Amino acid sequence: MIPYGRQNISQEDIDAVVEVLRSDFLTQGPVVPEFEKVVANYCGAKHAAAVNSATGALHIACLALEVGPGDLVWTSPITFVASANCALYCGAEVDFVDIDPDTYNMSATRLAEKLEHAKRNGRLPKVVIPVHLSGQSCDMERIHALSIEYGFRIIEDASHAIGGSYKGEKIGNCRYSDITVFSFHPVKIITTGEGGMAMTNDPALLKRMARFRSHGITRYPSEMTCPPDGPWYYQQIDLGFNYRMTDIQAALGVSQMRRLDEFVTKRHAIAQHYEELLKDTPIVRPWQHPDAHSALHLYIVRLPADTMKASHREVFERMRADGIGVNVHYIPLYRQPYYERMGFQATDFPEAERYYGEAITIPIYPGLTAEQQGEVVARLLAPSGYQTIF
Numbered sequence: 001m002i003p004y005g006r007q008n009i010s011q012e013d014i015d016a017v018v019e020v021l022r023s024d025f026l027t028q029g030p031v032v033p034e035f036e037k038v039v040a041n042y043c044g045a046k047h048a049a050a051v052n053s054a055t056g057a058l059h060i061a062c063l064a065l066e067v068g069p070g071d072l073v074w075t076s077p078i079t080f081v082a083s084a085n086c087a088l089y090c091g092a093e094v095d096f097v098d099i100d101p102d103t104y105n106m107s108a109t110r111l112a113e114k115l116e117h118a119k120r121n122g123r124l125p126k127v128v129i130p131v132h133l134s135g136q137s138c139d140m141e142r143i144h145a146l147s148i149e150y151g152f153r154i155i156e157d158a159s160h161a162i163g164g165s166y167k168g169e170k171i172g173n174c175r176y177s178d179i180t181v182f183s184f185h186p187v188k189i190i191t192t193g194e195g196g197m198a199m200t201n202d203p204a205l206l207k208r209m210a211r212f213r214s215h216g217i218t219r220y221p222s223e224m225t226c227p228p229d230g231p232w233y234y235q236q237i238d239l240g241f242n243y244r245m246t247d248i249q250a251a252l253g254v255s256q257m258r259r260l261d262e263f264v265t266k267r268h269a270i271a272q273h274y275e276e277l278l279k280d281t282p283i284v285r286p287w288q289h290p291d292a293h294s295a296l297h298l299y300i301v302r303l304p305a306d307t308m309k310a311s312h313r314e315v316f317e318r319m320r321a322d323g324i325g326v327n328v329h330y331i332p333l334y335r336q337p338y339y340e341r342m343g344f345q346a347t348d349f350p351e352a353e354r355y356y357g358e359a360i361t362i363p364i365y366p367g368l369t370a371e372q373q374g375e376v377v378a379r380l381l382a383p384s385g386y387q388t389i390f
Helices: 011-021 029-045 052-063 080-089 108-121 140-150 203-212 247-255 259-276 311-323 350-356 370-383
Strands: 047-051 072-075 093-098 127-129 153-157 178-182 197-200 299-302 359-362
Touching: 011 247, 029 093, 029 197, 029 247, 047 052, 047 203, 052 153, 052 178, 052 197, 052 203, 072 080, 080 093, 080 127, 108 140, 140 153, 153 203, 178 370, 259 299, 259 370, 311 359, 311 370, 359 370
Parallel strands: 072 093, 072 127, 127 153, 153 178
Antiparallel strands: 047 197, 178 197, 299 359
């Protein structure tokens, strides 16, 4: 099986984790803040809060921005469910903005149109969550300008994008957002097993996120409602969660960060080889905006129905049957039964619908060989006409 993504673990990574296992701290020790500092310094952000997953990071980001009942949060329909669920966890409502036909990210043009309509109806979003699909940044400068005009806050869902850049600066610096979220799941650019991180330049947001990740508890006297009873004292001042990252995970993260740029460089070399293999075919390859340097978490191709000899489903099934772990990123969220019950209509998102009917993610990860890429492309382009196993 050639999977669409795979972690890359070195002996140095293993040694870093073993060192923590032999130390006095397995959970909340010195390595978590070290990892936070390493990522913040790399991205150019002032603060970072490490958590158990990007889902947890999105949730505490919404909580820190005081998202709650009666509020509205907008995101992209082409993303994992966590990008929208985080708002629902807070009791808010969710809506979607159609995607750009070239980048597959939230369309800044459609966002501007939707905001103007929402303003006339008196129902503007409190937060917008642009998703950097595949590791390529959204048009954040324009989205940020709209946030100033219409008064919403921004959470960048950069789960795919650590190591990428926008306008010459690292994604995660929060120049155009209040909070940026990363994922460290094994198929992402770097991994901590499971894990995530929320970046911000606002110390008040950091304090709130740090409390929400750990049961809403503070040990800082300045945040307490009364003087502490003694050095043991703490107070729960919010209803928080156990979203903490462990030192074991953070040690792997610190080690992986040393190879982050190498990982991204290798992904770009793989993408360039795919470009060469696919250049004279009807396959639509990913388009990279000149303002963005993608982390290339995913390599998504499109199979135009009018030029392909086999259907989208036929190609997907054939490749899976041949041991190539292709995937579809993603099923539009409004098609999920939970969201369908909210009344969303597929006709409101024509670009997302066109994308979903054509998109397939093919393998990309640092250990993928040129020979394996050749096999992937050969199966992608193989003529149809035989029955697949499913």
